[in-house]
Amino acid sequence: MSMRLAGRTALVTGATSNIGRAIAEAFAAEGAQVAVSGRSPERGREVVEGIRARGGLADFVWADLDGSAAASxxxxxxxxxxxxxxxxxxxxxxxxxxxxxxxxxxxxxxDEVYAVNVKAPFFLTAAVAPAMVDAGGGTIINLGSWIARLGIPVGALYSSTKGAMETLTRAWAAEFGPHGVRVNAISPGVVQTAAPGEVHPAEVMMKGTPAGRMGTPEAVADAAVYLAGDESSFVHGIVLDVDGGRTAAAVIAG
Structure with a gap:
């Protein structure tokens, strides 16, 4: 590894599984000291122990981000x-x-979905960003979703929360960017891990896309490393699509 995040500290919420876990592991592999946050101490310890076994720095921090300002x-x-x-x-x-x-x-x-998906990160950012400003800078990465911009017949509530996070990304970039805190977002496509030899039901949503397959948590983690590192120092307020071309190109049914 290139150790692109050596000497930096990182807090990753929802880091005990899937995309969050992959981001925490990728950050640690690049030299960051990581706070792995989630609701399950058992899964948290598993992630932390794996990172430490590979020589990384990580600790588990329990949190139930219920949307209250106090929890964040x-x-x-x-x-x-x-x-x-x-x-x-x-x-x-x-x-x-x-x-x-x-x-x-x-x-x-x-109310629950908006509390977890919007209120919790809003108040967490409100608590963390000013400290970043005082320290001379920092980086915030939000997770959006491809269905925030490409409608599907179910999940309207969820997609609206991700649209809110993408809007907050641009607003926060304007608010905190001039003070040294870069704010960007990642919009993952269909990211699932199918069991060996099995076809995941969500696979159908990626048929006809440029990638022609589902993504992996590691692909999203690679994007997060880029946005957290110096290579993206001139990048503010973007939503980086990591979706196999799902939202950028016409899907050709086959």
Missing amino acids: TALAREAARVLGGRVDVLVNNAGIYPGDTTAATDEKTF
């Missing part, structure tokens, strides 16, 4: 403590996905 502020405080006093890179990855139709979505679910 507590995570920001504990992560900074574990990371030696500062958070250089924040990845707002944690989220929940109910795939119901609009008519089947009740008010409780609506």
Whole structure:
């Protein structure tokens, strides 16, 4: 590895599985000290132990990001403590996905999804970004989604929350960028891990795309390393599509 993030600290939310885990592992492999955050201590310890076994630096920080400002502020405080006093890179990855139709979505679910997917990262950023400014700079990476810009018949609630995060990315870039904090987003495509020899049901959504297949968590993690590193020092407020061409090119049914 090139150790592109050596000497930096990073907080990754929802880091105990899938994309969040891959980002935490990639950051650690590039030399960052990582706070692996999530709700499951068991899965958190597994991620941390794997990183440490490979020579990386990581600690688990429990958090239940329920959307309250108190929960987000507590995570920001504990992560900074574990990371030696500062958070250089924040990845707002944690989220929940109910795939119901609009008519089947009740008010409780609506409030919960917005609390986890929008309010929690909003108040976490509010807690972390000013400290980054005081420290002289930092990087924030939000996770959007391809269905924020390409509608599908289910999941309207989820897609709207990801649209909100992409909008916040641009607003925060304008707000914090002049003070040394770069804010960008990644919009993953269909990212799932199929069991060996099996075809995942979501595979059909990538048929006819330039890539012609589902993506991997590692592909998203590579993009996160780029946005966290010096190579992207002139990049502010973008949504980087890592979706196999799903939103950029016409899908040809075959």
